[in-house]
Amino acid sequence: MQISRRRFVLTSLATPFVFSTVSGLRRATPWANEKLRVAKVGCGGMGTNDLMETAGHKMVEIAALCDIDRRQLDALRLGTKDDKGNAVAPRFPGVPAFADWREMFAKMGDRFDAVVVSTADHMHAPIAMAAMNMGKHVYCQKPLAHGAWENRRLAEVAAANPKLVTQMGTQRIATQWRKWGGKLLRDGVIGPVKEIHAWTNRPAGWWPQGNARPAGSDPVPEWLSWDLFLGVSQSRPWKDGYTPFNWRGTIDWGTGAFGDMGCHMLDVPFYELELGMPLTARCTPVKASKDQFPESEAVVLAYGPTPKTSKDGLTLKWYDGGQFPDFKAIGLPDGWEGGKEGQDVVKGDGGVILVGEKGIMWFPIEYAWARVFVDGKAVELKPEEQRRTNHWHDWVDACVAGRKDACVSRFEKGGRMCESLSVGAMSALEPGKVLDYDAATCTFRNSPEASAMLRRTYRDGWKVDNL
Ligand SMILES: NC(=O)c1ccc[n+]([C@@H]2O[C@H](COP(=O)([O-])OP(=O)(O)OC[C@H]3O[C@@H](n4cnc5c(N)ncnc54)[C@H](O)[C@@H]3O)[C@@H](O)[C@H]2O)c1
Numbered sequence: 001m002q003i004s005r006r007r008f009v010l011t012s013l014a015t016p017f018v019f020s021t022v023s024g025l026r027r028a029t030p031w032a033n034e035k036l037r038v039a040k041v042g043c044g045g046m047g048t049n050d051l052m053e054t055a056g057h058k059m060v061e062i063a064a065l066c067d068i069d070r071r072q073l074d075a076l077r078l079g080t081k082d083d084k085g086n087a088v089a090p091r092f093p094g095v096p097a098f099a100d101w102r103e104m105f106a107k108m109g110d111r112f113d114a115v116v117v118s119t120a121d122h123m124h125a126p127i128a129m130a131a132m133n134m135g136k137h138v139y140c141q142k143p144l145a146h147g148a149w150e151n152r153r154l155a156e157v158a159a160a161n162p163k164l165v166t167q168m169g170t171q172r173i174a175t176q177w178r179k180w181g182g183k184l185l186r187d188g189v190i191g192p193v194k195e196i197h198a199w200t201n202r203p204a205g206w207w208p209q210g211n212a213r214p215a216g217s218d219p220v221p222e223w224l225s226w227d228l229f230l231g232v233s234q235s236r237p238w239k240d241g242y243t244p245f246n247w248r249g250t251i252d253w254g255t256g257a258f259g260d261m262g263c264h265m266l267d268v269p270f271y272e273l274e275l276g277m278p279l280t281a282r283c284t285p286v287k288a289s290k291d292q293f294p295e296s297e298a299v300v301l302a303y304g305p306t307p308k309t310s311k312d313g314l315t316l317k318w319y320d321g322g323q324f325p326d327f328k329a330i331g332l333p334d335g336w337e338g339g340k341e342g343q344d345v346v347k348g349d350g351g352v353i354l355v356g357e358k359g360i361m362w363f364p365i366e367y368a369w370a371r372v373f374v375d376g377k378a379v380e381l382k383p384e385e386q387r388r389t390n391h392w393h394d395w396v397d398a399c400v401a402g403r404k405d406a407c408v409s410r411f412e413k414g415g416r417m418c419e420s421l422s423v424g425a426m427s428a429l430e431p432g433k434v435l436d437y438d439a440a441t442c443t444f445r446n447s448p449e450a451s452a453m454l455r456r457t458y459r460d461g462w463k464v465d466n467l
Pocket residue numbers: 041042043044045046047066067068069072099101118119120121123141142143169170171228229231243244245246260
């Protein structure tokens with residue numbers, strides 16, 4: 001019986017750590033009827049969603065799994081129990097699993113075509129860049145990267161490689177609400193835009209921010225590879241609760257509420273207005289800390305003009321942790337300050353308001369249609385349904401078709417926006433100071449301390465080419 005190359009690869013995959021000696025298996029895109037082989041880094045939390053959404057595409061085969069938390073891998077490969085104690089069958093039995101993505105890349109590099117990254121923010125860039133360096137397509141969670149420089153480099157390297165298909169994990173951009181809002185902006189309904197106000201209720205009640213670095217250390221749990229979690233970030237002892245999830249408030253690993261939610265809220269306005277790099281940033285924090293982002297903050301970023309903004313440029317005003325814009329001063333009619341709980345427009349969760357020369361637009365985060373106001377009155381607009389797509393599947397389809405431009409959040413675009421968000425987030429390290437951003441070097445001209453986070457020095461032994 002003839003064994004096809006495909007069957008040979010699949011057979012050998014069933015046994016972890018046994019490797020094909022067949023050379024030339026690497027593919028930029030799969031050939032007809034063959035699947036896109038995906039390696040998954042970070043399998044808990046949003047990583048589970050990313051894994052299941054990606055694996056749900058009929059052209060995808062999950063080739064390898066990686067997590068620094070052994071419990072996540074065990075659940076996927078060996079099965080788990082639900083809340084009532086009933087056994088849940090393993091979803092990916094026999095798929096090779098690793099704690100260290102570098103080992104997975106080295107040992108399995110010829111058996112996957114694409115990588116999905118859903119780790120803590122500080123490891124997005126090293127993993128995504130290492131994957132691109134190997135010629136792999138990449139889906140990477142938002143924010144695309146932690147520092148401004150990393151975002152810039154991911155965007156540049158993606159742009160320089162026309163065959164690599166990339167997507168940032170801002171799945172809300174694929175919803176009809178955000179698509180229609182984008183269309184209104186494209187149609188110039190509110191004219192050239194001069195201000196954006198954006199607010200979120202995070203981090204309050206979601207994850208800790210504003211605290212000093214905890215003293216001492218705790219015993220590292222047996223399920224955790226702590227040194228691998230730290231990765232490129234500077235070494236520190238383990239303290240209970242650092243991971244999963246809560247890492248996002250710590251400056252070394254996350255990007256705070258601004259980086260976390262800004263991607264979901266500002267992507268469409270940012271892309272439609274073709275915003276470039278900020279000129280200045282100023283953060284007014286509540287309960288600032290050197291270890292964590294503030295408990296709450298207001299951040300102002302100034303941009304130069306684009307063809308879609310007012311000729312004097314644009315000001316982005318960000319509020320988080322329970323702060324809101326002054327809706328009345330912006331010019332919204334009474335009762336329209338983002339709506340009320342229980343309605344489609346929910347003020348408490350967050351929102352975006354764009355102030356144009358001809359009107360004001362309330363831009364939804366999701367699950368609501370945009371609203372437009374002119375001269376202090378709501379304008380009757382009939383929402384037009386937009387084609388709904390699945391963000392993960394859009395990326396898989398683009399990989400299969402070799403169409404990088406089919407991805408709306410490709411790294412060239414996502415990296416540009418996330419560079420701005422990193423600048424805004426890291427401005428918290430210099431409370432109250434107007435920081436001059438030097439886009440040529442991805443640093444602040446007047447803050448070495450905040451610049452050190454925009455362009456980090458990686459820990460010894462963690463050098464990644466192109467970063
Ligand atoms: N698009 C969205 O709607 C959305 C929602 C939530 C989170 N996210 C993003 O997803 C990412 C993960 O967030 P989360 O809330 O799921 O965090 P989490 O801590 O709950 O999950 C991260 C997973 O990655 C693993 N991990 C961490 N570092 C790793 C490494 N170096 N190598 C391998 N595995 C590693 C963790 O053990 C954990 O299983 C973040 O970047 C976050 O911004 C996106």
